[in-house]
Amino acid sequence: MKLKYKLIIILSSVFFLTLFLDFYLGSLYFEKYFRFTKINSLEKIDFIENNQIDLNKLKEYKTSKNANVTILNNDNKFISLSSFNYFILKDKKTKNIIILSPYLSQLYLKNKFILKKNDKLKLKTINIFNNYFMAYEIIRKNDKIIDFDINIKKNKLVTLSGKIYSLPIKTNKKTNEILEIYPYINLFKNQSKIYESYDKTSFYIISKKIDRFRIIIYYKFKPINEIFPMLKLYFILKIIFLVLIIIILGLILEKLIIDPIINLAKNTNKIGNLNFKLDLTYKKRDEIGFLYNNINIMLNKLENIIYLYKKENQDNIKAKIEFEEELKLFMHEIKTPLSAIIGFTDLFLAKNKSENIQIVHDEGKRLLRLADELINKKNITQNISLKKNNFNLTELIELILKIYEKELININLQFEASSISVYADKEKIKQVIINFLTNAIEHTSSDIIIKLVPINNKIEFSIENNGSKLSEDEKNNIWKKYYSTKAELGRGLGLFISSEIIKLHNNRYNVTITDNGIRFSFYLDQSEI
DSSP: OOHHHHHHHHHHHHHHHHHHHHHHHHHHHHHHHHHHHHHHHHHOOOSEETTEEOHHHHHHHHHHHTOEEEEEOTTSOBSOOTTSOEEEEEOSSOEEEEEEOHHHHHHHHTTSSOOOTTOEEEEEEEEEETTEEEEEEEEETTEEEEOTTOOOOGGGOEEEEEEEEEOOOOOOOOOOGGGGTTTTSOTTSOEEEEEEOTTSOEEEEEEEEETTEEEEEEEEOOOHHHHOTTHHHHHHHHHHHHHHHHHHHHHHHIIIIIHHHHHHHHHHHHHHTTOOOOOOOOOOOSHHHHHHHHHHHHHHHHHHHHHHHHHHHHHHHHHHHHHHHHHHHHHHHHHHHHHHHHHHHHHHHHHOOOHHHHHHHHHHHHHHHHHHHHHHOSSTTSOOOOOOEEEEHHHHHHHHHHHTTTTTTTSEEEEOOOOOEEEEOHHHHHHHHHHHHHHHHHHEEEEEEEEEEEETTEEEEEEEEEEOOOOHHHHHHTTSTTOOTTGGGOOSOHHHHHHHHHHHTTOOEEEEEOSSEEEEEEEEEBOOO
16 A cells, blocks of 8 residues: 555544534533533532521522522421422321422413312322422313323322312413422432433432421433534534544645655665666755665665676676686697697607506596687586596596595595496596695695495595695585686686586586585486496
């Protein structure tokens, strides 16, 4: 995914998360804060002092708090019933005060039903306390009125009957809402508590004794959007504002960060393709500018390194060509004396058979063949052709040891092997063994051990010398062309050519570090005859 789209996703996620948290926590904060401050305000009851009710302060309290306040005296009688619609029902012995529920009160005030003095009534009521009852059902002759809003078990209803002794005064006053909770909550227990009604609205009740009065305060919490009618508009405007901020912020970040990074990515891709014609201009002195500056520095150094590498490579190619030309020239010059030597050895051998003269004769011919091959090759390391046949490897090694008898005079040489034949190019394998032997002679301090070991259908040739050991770096590079451990004294071709010859025979070669020194080895196919 592109960086630009990642940035859009991140900014959008932050936006929606902020919006959600702001809406949820904001609503929660407003509601909780309002409730907290409202409760603290309701708790400050200042209209009772010195066992007296200050009516002015009570009126101010009701108005400012928008709360319903009911006050009872020590005998649990209402100080004032004027906030209720009620009538007095008299039977033979007692007078009971019947308070109309909010629903019945509204019907009564709207003349939906009419009460007359001395009417005989049968009532189902809820006992509030003492002789105060709230009407649930009124039956007069064939008329019956029920408050269906009250949800109370029938066994808690109290049945009363009698005549109307006193009628309520009809006014336009608001129904006392505290009547809604009388059937369900014990208001004569000291408490300061929030309740939730059946319609999920919340209300707060304070019931406490102050001096000789019981104060019952009822406050119904309104929904948050009713308390703050501008809250919804506030959130809408905030959403619009945040969307604009996100868009502006995205455009700024795209210009300041995304575009320079995209440009940098395009240019680094060119660098990867060794194209150094780049547009890496960035003028601001920030972290991105620091990165641009470092890449420019790296680019200049890289150009210099590539230039030096090309120059060095060209110099190496030139040196290689010069070396090969010199080698060809040398081999061309050496052909004349070699031809003379071979001619003289032919004359000696015709008169007198001598093993030493025969060796000189054979080696002269071998050098002459090598000289011809080198002169005719365009590259001294081009593919080598093989002429395989069966020959005795043991005899070949003994012949080579005789040739190098003088070089081995002060070296403790160990070689014992039965007659072993192999199938390979004799001249090329002779060249490999000579390379391995001369390498061992140059690096040994005293001992050289040569072994021939049959392994399955292969013959392992190994030559081990004591003395200086190879480092890991030398061990890993020793088979490479032109690599030499003898610095300027070596050309680094002997072991490379030897490895190429063994590979052409489809066999393995190896070098290992031993306890005493170095061990070179290679494998050949055993003769089938």
